[in-house]
Amino acid sequence: MSRMPLVDYLVLDDEPHLVAAECTACGARYFDRRSACAHCGGVEFGSADVPTEGVLTTFTIVQFAAAGVEVPFVAGVVDCGGTSVRGNVVNTPPDPEHVTLGMRVRLTTVPVGTDSAGIEAVGYGFEPV
Amino acid sequence: MAENVWILGIDMTRFGRHKDKDTLDLGSEAALGALRDAGVGIGDIGVLAAGNLIGGNGFGQLLQKQIGQTGIPVYNVANACATGATALRVVVMAIKSGEVDTGLAVGVEKLSGAGLLTGNARKEEGGHWVRDGRYGAVAPLDGRVGTEIMPGVFAQIGMEYGYKYGGVDFELFARISEKNHAHSTLNPKAAYQKRFTLDEIMNDVMIAYPNTRPMCSANCDGAAAAVLVSETKLRTLSLEQQRRAVKISASVLTSDPWTEGCQVLPDINTLTRRAATTAYEQAGIGPADLDLVELHDCFATAELVHYDNLGLCEPGGAADFFRSGATWRDGSTPVNVSGGLQSKGHPVSATGIANVWEVATHLRGEAGPRQIEGARVGLAHVIGLGSACGVHVLERAAA
Incomplete structure (x- = not known):
């Protein structure tokens, strides 16, 4: 394997996409490892593919961050067919003229880096459609 | 019907940079101010709820060692930026329960020059990617998947x-x-x-x-404290104390x-x-x-x-x-x-x-x-x- 995802919920196949843990009882979706459902208390989860296109429901342009974090960047939330996803808006200038509330975006992959074994870590972001 | 609870005394320090005062100086200043404002002494206090996030553990007991070790129960509380309100709420509950008739809530922080809260400096990367945490992340997510600041x-x-x-x-x-x-x-x-x-x-x-x-809110140093009493207790106090008391409705x-x-x-x-x-x-x-x-x-x-x-x-x-x-x-x-x-x-x-x-x-x-x-x-x-x-x-x- 020469590539690995930045996070477990990113699937790097021919069509990269995100996969959520979905509570089989109530349908609540999560991206982290679960102990139980915070909505209904259910303990069984299936996996659900999250649509790769969505609408930017909020964002901020971070100009001042912790040491080592490159700025500026756009952080936001994307409504992907009813599932909220956290991610950066990429491949567009990080300013309020190019990034707007309600804009349509789609998932894309973003290189993170390569480790000493030559394995490339790959993250994700959302770019304007 | 549980008792009504009143603020008998309350005080806050000036907020800002207090270079020569530590957490205990500020906490003591607010607590003693609240006691003075209430017209009671530390010996009248039946419960202490204390909040301090940055200074380490056991702030309530350390405060007692400055203003009065009376043996009363201390609740050290933490609830992020709602810590002070939580301390107040603990004293309200204690009085409403009928276990005590007078209590003290204190919150203090030394934050001058703290900079951005959360958003940790990114560590050197290299070596092998290792999945970590509940997202199985191989690298810090702040700045890569949204922001934590x-x-x-x-x-x-x-x-x-x-x-x-x-x-x-x-x-x-x-x-x-x-x-x-x-x-x-x-x-x-x-x-x-x-x-x-x-x-x-x-x-x-x-x-x-x-x-x-x-x-953005200003990181600074400061403390605030309140003495609360039950309504029954309040009615035994002076008319002046009753006049200045504020009801927690x-x-x-x-x-x-x-x-x-x-x-x-x-x-x-x-x-x-x-x-x-x-x-x-x-x-x-x-x-x-x-x-x-x-x-x-x-x-x-x-x-x-x-x-x-x-x-x-x-x-x-x-x-x-x-x-x-x-x-x-x-x-x-x-x-x-x-x-x-x-x-x-x-x-x-x-x-x-x-x-x-x-x-x-x-x-x-x-x-x-x-x-x-x-x-x-x-x-x-x-x-x-x-x-x-x-x-x-x-x-x-x-x-």
Whole structure:
């Protein structure tokens, strides 16, 4: 394997996409490892593919961050067919003229880096459609 | 029916940089001030609830070692920025339960020069990627998958309101900050007492759009403390003590119930709405009855959403409500006449008691040049991200 995802919920196949843990009882979706459902208390989860296109429901342009974090960047939330996803808006200038509330975006992959074994870590972001 | 609880004494230190005072100096100053204001001694206190996030463990006991080791139970509490309100709430519960008739709540923080809260410096990378944590992340996510810095998180919370309801832009948020900084010029306890023009605010250093530096709460040092008593106890005290006492007509603490997306971006709205609704029920009042409100403007973008969450305006109408001038000190619902967290400062654990001090001081008619004339009822609100929401409704003693 020469590539690995930045996070477990990113699937790097021919069509990269995100996969959520979905509570089989109530349908609540999560991206982290679960102990139980915070909505209904259910303990069984299936996996659900999250649509790769969505609408930017909020964002901020971070100009001042912790040491080592490159700025500026756009952080936001994307409504992907009813599932909220956290991610950066990429491949567009990080300013309020190019990034707007309600804009349509789609998932894309973003290189993170390569480790000493030559394995490339790959993250994700959302770019304007 | 549980007893009513009253504020008998309350005090806060000046907020700002206290170079020569440590956490215990500040905590002692506020606690002793509250006892003096109440006209009681440490020996009268039956329970102590103490909040301090940065200074280490066991702050309550360390404070006792300065102001009085009387053997009473101490609850060291932590609830992020709602820590002070939580301390207050613990004492309210203890008195309502009937176990004690008098208690002390203290919150203190030394934060001058702390810089950005959360958002940890990124470590050197290299070696082998190793999956870590509940996301199986091979590298830090701050900056790669959204932002963890508070100005950025709360910027998104304000912008989300704009997405839902429209009518929101950078200038609107900056104008909220303009109001609070203007208010602060009348508050000698505020860390910053400088009026800024709208241009100055909008052209200052951008931290996380749309929050520029003056639109962010100021890290500073400070402490606040309150002595609470049961109504039965209050009736045994002097007429002067009874006259200055302030009734806690509602004391509510909530956490965030699950909503879609709440683990992606914190939902600070639902728990605030619930706290406010419960508080109005407890107090038997509505938002229209409020003479002043101190709400948690940790960022200008947060103040806007809380107009709506606290029911001060029609649902979705926060932008119009603000533009009407309602929340300026001469408006129909003055909000943050202390200057708010943006100028008064935000020494985290002190904030939830300092907000109550501000409201109580107006209800007592002791707020000096910034007095809201004839104030009878006020509300103090805080949010600790994670989340916890404290709402207290206060009423002036009947004349």
